[in-house]
Amino acid sequence: MNTATAISRERLEQALAHSTFAQLLGAELLDFEPGKVSLQVRSRPDLCQHHGYLHGAVVGFMVDSGCAWAAASLVGDVVTSEYKLNLLAPAIGERLLCRAEVLKAGQRQAVCRADVFALKDGQEKLVATGLATIARV
Secondary structure, eight states: OOOTTOOOHHHHHHHHHTOHHHHHHTOEEEEEETTEEEEEEEOOGGGBOTTSSBOHHHHHHHHHHHHHHHHHHHHSSEEEEEEEEEEOSOOOSSEEEEEEEEEEEOSSEEEEEEEEEEEETTEEEEEEEEEEEEEEO
């Protein structure tokens, strides 16, 4: 894999700062290394659905973005081609944490996985897992 065009942490943080939707959710990049990222979104009432859980769309954003950012760290500019999300439990907690990694990167696309955890009282609970195909642009 040619990593000459890989996105650096600084470039990703700049892109994040200019992403209106990521800013709306309050997404924060935590860890960054080639092929792996972690991000978080803190819980707020306006991000919750009618039962008080963080909305599935927030969880979907985390899988989508986490996988795309992990792929970008290896191959440069990317877009999500598709993703599959399994919601395993209600997203209840002070924040959501997503850990994403590239499983396989090729010339044109990367296959990635992401796990999303709800953090409450210092405990992590797996609430979703996803797979994504990320395409180079």
